[in-house]
Amino acid sequence: MMIPVLESDDLEVVAFTLDAEPEVIHALGDCLNEAEWQRAAELRLERDRRRFIATRGQLRHVLASRIGIPPSKIDLEYGRLGKPFLSPRTPGRALHFSVSRSEDVAVIALSATREVGVDIEALRPLPEADDIAALCFSAPEQELYRNLVPEERLLAFFRSWTRLEAVSKALGCGLGSEINPDERDFTITAIAPKPGYVGTVVVRN
Ligand SMILES: CC(C)(COP(=O)(O)OP(=O)(O)OC[C@H]1O[C@@H](n2cnc3c(N)ncnc32)[C@H](O)[C@@H]1OP(=O)(O)O)[C@@H](O)C(=O)NCCC(=O)NCCS
Structure with a gap:
């Protein structure tokens, strides 16, 4: 198991x-x-x-x-x-x-x-993905996201989303908290725990 x-x-x-x-x-x-x-x-x-x-x-x-x-x-x-x-x-x-x-x-x-x-998400349709990206992603990341063809967007969304969540979980804060973490403080690795899932694990440098 x-x-x-x-x-x-x-x-x-x-x-x-x-x-x-x-x-x-x-x-x-x-x-x-x-x-x-x-x-x-x-x-x-x-x-x-x-x-x-x-x-x-x-x-x-x-x-x-x-x-x-x-x-x-x-x-x-x-x-x-x-x-x-x-x-x-x-x-x-x-x-x-x-x-x-x-x-x-x-x-x-x-x-x-x-x-x-660490954060994982099952890949699933998420109609609000574009809105969440506009709210939570950094400006350069939003631009990359917007330039993707629609078929590539969902995977890119979950990769970025799990990275943001993993960093905030390492720090012990929620995503909505006022702390603005510097991702350069972390070593970031994409993971695929099972087909159909994506995730990110981070450790503090
Ligand atoms: C707490 C939070 C990080 C959990 O993430 P999630 O994707 O809902 O759920 P996950 O399964 O990935 O993680 C849950 C586990 O994280 C852990 N956890 C809970 N709070 C945590 C925190 N503040 N920091 C780190 N880990 C936390 C627990 O082990 C929990 O497991 P449990 O429910 O079995 O006890 C997430 O709910 C969050 O960010 N909350 C704040 C909401 C918010 O501010 N939203 C605004 C969005 S812009």
Whole structure:
């Protein structure tokens, strides 16, 4: 179920498919804490509950295997805008991570020393893509985007969009926040976790 996506010196990205058998989801859910079960319970659709449980269970398993403790002992805290990180109480080495989920795929990026951000999107028609590009892309990027033939635009849109999201996730801020990150501070890599998906992983230089 785990798909290796990227492995370099200090950056690892793995992907998971989330629409697994009920027994698999149940087993993954075993290591979630009460707050995580509460979060799952608040999701209206069964599919969304399943995907959240699978992603969080996989995150706990991956972190636990790297640190060498049981998945249920992983203790997460959250930044002001929701970025999860390992609590300083967690035994073992510090580990940076970032998680992204789109439809039935999740990716987890890990780095022992550098702040990391990852974002993926399932390629799908997005009627509002041109409007979002006009709002969020830089002027040179908008020009490149506008000059593409329509068939090339969607892929280009998702590549740029996941890059913006990955950088803001590395910083722990939302896209709408006032911080204007300098992308030259990051090493940026395009990833393809599965056919039909595009994404970007970034690490702080
Ligand atoms: C927080 C945010 C970065 C998540 O991105 P997303 O594409 O919706 O969802 P993803 O699956 O890629 O990422 C979700 C994961 O990111 C992590 N996360 C949540 N908040 C985060 C933050 N502030 N920084 C970094 N990571 C964050 C969590 O691990 C979360 O997983 P979980 O839901 O299983 O706990 C995104 O919702 C965002 O940018 N919000 C701000 C909205 C905004 O300002 N919009 C204006 C658009 S111009």
